[in-house]
Amino acid sequence: MAMTVREVSRPARSFMEQIFLWEVCVGLMVTFRHFFVNLARHALRALGLKVEPGAVTIQYPEDPAVLGKRARTRHRLLKRADGSPRCTSCLLCETICPAKCIHITPEESPDPRIEKRAKTFDIDIGLCIFCGYCVEACPVDAIHMDANKVELSSYTREDMIWTMPELMDDVPKLPRALRPAPGIGPTVPFVSGSH
């Protein structure tokens, strides 16, 4: 097959386009429209008239972030009345999780009324897509996404993994280097190849 070259003509720029001045004015018009509309709304509301509220700038991170009532934030593991985790380690959240960010290892419970409990329950927040399926899947209401924490960054990938005591707010989430005792960190390594 012979190679062919096709000439594509580019649309020529007009004079007005070349000086950009008109487009700068168009952009400024949008800015000023918002400015005056919000100014009017704030002024009218200050006078007691019921118009739509004007936009408010939040000085995040100096001021706290405002979250919607049903916002899905960091997971929280709930406890029974006696303080033990509600989780029965049925692995339904792990199964439904599309990001495979939940790793649970079950174990036998010493309590004769409880068949099965979680030995470890790790969530890799770095992998989580905050879809909330785990909350939907849980048959015992053990996991919620209502910790109302959105500042979840860390300097290492390991520190993105939250363990069971941390998810229950029993211990503060600290970077690995600052953790008080061994044995709190994730017990089973996350395998990056499996994702």
Place this chain on the structure above:
Amino acid sequence: MSEKKMVSLTIDGKPVSVPEGTLVIEAARALGIKIPHYCYHRGLGNPGNCRICACEFEGAPKPIQMSCRTIAAEGMKVRTSSPNARRYQASSLEFHLENHPLDCPVCDQSGECKLQDYYMQYGLYGSEVREDKLHKGKRIPIGPHVMLDQERCILCTRCTRFTDNVTKTHELGIFGRGHQERVELAPGRSLDNAYSGNVVDICPVGALTDRDFRFRVRVWYLDETESICPGCARGCSIDVHTNTKRPWHNEGRRVARLKPRENPEVNGFWICDEGRYGYKNLDERRLGRVMRLKPRPEDLSWSSALDEVARGIKEASAAKGTEGLVVVASGMLSNEDWSSFKELFVKTLKIGRFLFGPEPDQIGAEDDFLRRKEKVPNLRGGLDLGFGKEIKSLSWDDLAKSIESGKTWGLYVVERDPAKVWGSERAKALLDKLDFMAFQSPFKGEAGEWARYRLPATAYVEEEGHFTNFEGKVQKYGKALEPLGSARPDWQIFDDLRARFLSEEGSSGRREKAGALA
């Protein structure tokens, strides 16, 4: 069989003819129509106590009959899913679930439970029961391998019939009356017979679960591969259940459990506990690297290792003669391995001294049901190629004597561990006298530490092949997992090694091979 009379009947409008005496549920199975059932099992008979296999028989005085208790007759018209039959099936299921706890999230059977399956297919009613559920014993260990949960039991009596009719050990029975009926051990007994694991497979619900598999992996994470049990010369058909998608489960082991696969010619529906729990070492103490261990440990590539092994054998044979090389093989080899083994050592190298056959470390318990005393799967495959007939096996004592006298200078060990037979100290003393030793095995083995070359082979789950059982039946096993490290199948190692001998002797072996393929 041919003179057996055939009867024709119609099931769901489809005509079928079956031998006289066939049950209606089996006739439906031949048509591919699945009728729900709990108590009926082809290996255990049909007491008809679960009442869920009800079908409508047109023209019968009482149209609803149990299809597992009715023998097919000429002209019978059966409807398996008519509204009446469906209603009966759903009502039976409601009775089964009356006292069944909602344990599904923590129950190991969940995912392969017939109560779950049939509820979704035939039940789907709202519960009418307002009374509290009856509570019975939970998590009772009734034997070394089996855990009993009396609440989950639907009293189908499959397990008691198994211990009564198959193993004839009578450990389990149904005790109590009415709602207090429950499965229990006979007084003073424990479910510890050699086939106890089978009651877990036949239990249609989560009443009997495997203590070994308990909480290890959810069953929906598992992959299944058809395989053959390598535990003894019987060669029972099994399914290997592997967990590779979520490696943090099952303590990192890739094989989660073995289940029997139906095979009327060999094992029926059953396997022994020895075979069932014999998978645990598959990921432990494995060889993964090709190594030269003497004079100092060093990693090699496959090609340089095989070059060196071939050169070592060649040079020593030229100096001291091939009689000084003894090849130790084992019944773990597949038929493919045995064939390449014979090509290499008998036809190409003309070696006459072999050691194979079941030695004391490979002999175990035997009974008249399934277990055989040779605890390796494929001695028969070697026997069919002449190992044991015209090619005689040395004994370990003969081998030890000939190493001591200096008659034997080299050893090529395939899937055996001399240290297990001789004991560590004696084995080390003997093996240190050798000029050449290659150790080819999936597992580390003590003697592997004293070899000159260590070649990692695949385990049986990592390569497909065939085993011939003691009756001469050739059966295929499938590849369930990828090889660990750089392990290769035994036949490939033998073939690659053979190519190195052929090419140098000027017989243009490589070209011959290439020509054979063209």
